[in-house]
Amino acid sequence: MTTTIVHADSLAATEEPHWERQYLNLMHRIWTQGDERVDRTGIGTRSLFGETIRFDLSGGAMPLLTTKRVYWKTATREMLWFLTGDTNIRALCAQGVEIWTDWPLDRYRRETGDQIERKDFSARIVADEAFARQWGDLGPVYGKQWVDWPTYEPAGEGLFRRGQGVNQVTQVVESLKTNPGSRRHIIEGWNVAELDAMALPPCHKTYQFHVSRGRLSCLLYQRSCDLGLGFAFNMWSLALLTRMVAQQCNLEPGEAVWTGGDVHLYLNHASLVEEQLAREPYGDAHMAILRRPDSMFDYRIEDFEVTGYAPQSHIAAPVAV
Structure with missing residues (x-):
C-alpha cells in the first residue's frame, strides 16, 4: 500500500523537536514497520511492542496533541468519573x-x-x-478497582464474606506524603479475578509514582494502546492525574512517562495516519488548577483551565469495539 507519510522521516531533524514528534515518529514506524496482526475486533492492526514517550510537566505544560484536536474536557470528565468509582x-x-x-x-x-x-x-x-x-x-472497570478493590474475609465454616474495599488512590497519596522514597506508590487496575466481568479489561492498567527532589513523576504502563485514537486521551489523563496527585502531596509535577505494550494502528485508519503525519506540530498547551480541593475526590471540571492550545482540526476515525 502506497501512502504519503514519508514526511515523518525528517521529523527528528529539527534542532528543538516538539514533544509530539515522539508520537508522530512512533505512528510512522508502526504503519511502515509494524507486525500486521488479526486482533480481537476482527479489523486487524499493525503493531509494535514496548514503546515509550516522555513529557516534562514543568511550568504547567501539558501533553495535548496539536496535529489534531483533542477534547481534553471529555478526557478530564472521564478521569473525574474514574475517581468516583462509578461503573x-x-x-x-x-x-x-x-x-x-x-x-x-x-x-x-x-x-x-x-x-x-x-x-x-x-x-x-x-x-x-x-x-x-x-x-x-460496565462491570468493575477502572474506577472500581482504583477506589474499591474488593477484599474478602473469613466468615466461618470455610465461607468468606466481602470485606472493606481498598482505596488505592487514598493509599498512594498518603504513602507519597509519609514515605516519598517508597517504590510501592502504585495504582493497579488489573484485577485478574474480575477481568471477565468487565466490559473491557483495563488498557491503561498500572500507574507508578516516583518522587525526586521535590518533583512527582508518574509512569503509566498500558498493555494495549490504539495510537490513532486512544493515546491522546491516555497521555492527557496520565499528566492530569500526576498534577492532581502532586498538588495533594505538595510536590511539583515532574515527568509523565507513558509505556505501551502492544501499540497499534487499525488497518481501517489509513486516512487518519496519512493526514496526521502530513501535519506539523506547533504550539504548547498549559494547564492551571484553579483551586486546591480537600482531597483527590473533590475536583470539578471547572477547576482546570487550559491555555495556549491551538490544535489543527479534528480527524475522525471509527472506534473498534
Missing part, C-alpha cells in the same frame, strides 16, 4: 461524554435485537434509571 455510563452520558457508550450499546443490540441509534440509547440511559441499571453498567 455505569449514566453519569457520563448526562455530561455528553460518549466514549464508553459503544460497549453497553453493542451488548444491548446483541441481546435484544433492537438496533437503536447511539444518541437514542444514551438519551434513554440518562432519562430512565432502571434502564441504565440494566444496560448501562
Whole structure:
C-alpha cells in the first residue's frame, strides 16, 4: 500500500523537536514497520511492542496533541468519573461524554435485537434509571478497582464474606506524603479475578509514582494502546492525574512517562495516519488548577483551565469495539 507519510522521516531533524514528534515518529514506524496482526475486533492492526514517550510537566505544560484536536474536557470528565468509582455510563452520558457508550450499546443490540441509534440509547440511559441499571453498567472497570478493590474475609465454616474495599488512590497519596522514597506508590487496575466481568479489561492498567527532589513523576504502563485514537486521551489523563496527585502531596509535577505494550494502528485508519503525519506540530498547551480541593475526590471540571492550545482540526476515525 502506497501512502504519503514519508514526511515523518525528517521529523527528528529539527534542532528543538516538539514533544509530539515522539508520537508522530512512533505512528510512522508502526504503519511502515509494524507486525500486521488479526486482533480481537476482527479489523486487524499493525503493531509494535514496548514503546515509550516522555513529557516534562514543568511550568504547567501539558501533553495535548496539536496535529489534531483533542477534547481534553471529555478526557478530564472521564478521569473525574474514574475517581468516583462509578461503573455505569449514566453519569457520563448526562455530561455528553460518549466514549464508553459503544460497549453497553453493542451488548444491548446483541441481546435484544433492537438496533437503536447511539444518541437514542444514551438519551434513554440518562432519562430512565432502571434502564441504565440494566444496560448501562460496565462491570468493575477502572474506577472500581482504583477506589474499591474488593477484599474478602473469613466468615466461618470455610465461607468468606466481602470485606472493606481498598482505596488505592487514598493509599498512594498518603504513602507519597509519609514515605516519598517508597517504590510501592502504585495504582493497579488489573484485577485478574474480575477481568471477565468487565466490559473491557483495563488498557491503561498500572500507574507508578516516583518522587525526586521535590518533583512527582508518574509512569503509566498500558498493555494495549490504539495510537490513532486512544493515546491522546491516555497521555492527557496520565499528566492530569500526576498534577492532581502532586498538588495533594505538595510536590511539583515532574515527568509523565507513558509505556505501551502492544501499540497499534487499525488497518481501517489509513486516512487518519496519512493526514496526521502530513501535519506539523506547533504550539504548547498549559494547564492551571484553579483551586486546591480537600482531597483527590473533590475536583470539578471547572477547576482546570487550559491555555495556549491551538490544535489543527479534528480527524475522525471509527472506534473498534
